Amino acid sequence: MTHWMSDPDQPDDQSDLAVKPRTRPQRPPMYKVLLLNDDFTPMEFVVHVLERLFHMSHAQAIEIMLTVHRRGVAVVGVFSHEVAETKVAQVMELARRQQHPLQCTMEKE
Numbered sequence: 195m196t197h198w199m200s201d202p203d204q205p206d207d208q209s210d211l212a213v214k215p216r217t218r219p220q221r222p223p224m225y226k227v228l229l230l231n232d233d234f235t236p237m238e239f240v241v242h243v244l245e246r247l248f249h250m251s252h253a254q255a256i257e258i259m260l261t262v263h264r265r266g267v268a269v270v271g272v273f274s275h276e277v278a279e280t281k282v283a284q285v286m287e288l289a290r291r292q293q294h295p296l297q298c299t300m301e302k303e
Contacts, residue, residue, distance in 0.1 A: 223302055225278035229258070229285070230297040231266045239294055244270060247284050272303055 229240065237259055244255035248270050261268040273281060278300040285298035 222274055224272050225275055225300045226269045226303050227271045227273060227278050227281045227285075228267050228299050228301065229262045229270050230299065231262050232295050232297065235289065235294040235296040237263065239289075239292060240296065243285055243288060243296070247281060247288070270298075 229243075240259040240262060241252070241255040244250045244258055245252060248255075250258065258268050258270055271278075271281065282298045282300050285296065289296035289298075
């Protein structure tokens, strides 16, 4: 026997779909990579780090380096957690190898 109307005791798939709010997949949190000023790391080294590890042009690197120098800190990029962690580690390793006290950190955006 065929019913023209749905059985009220049976869930109607279409109405269930219409009632549920649509949720977008949440973007993973992003992290700011920060360079901190110190009185010992040469400005040229900071420019080198920005060009090499953050792929900045020479002009961009100088601008960020001067911001770090004047303000004490500057955001050098915003990345996923894994990429930010890697960038911080690369900066710290390069600074350590060159015996500079340059500090680099990350914080959630």
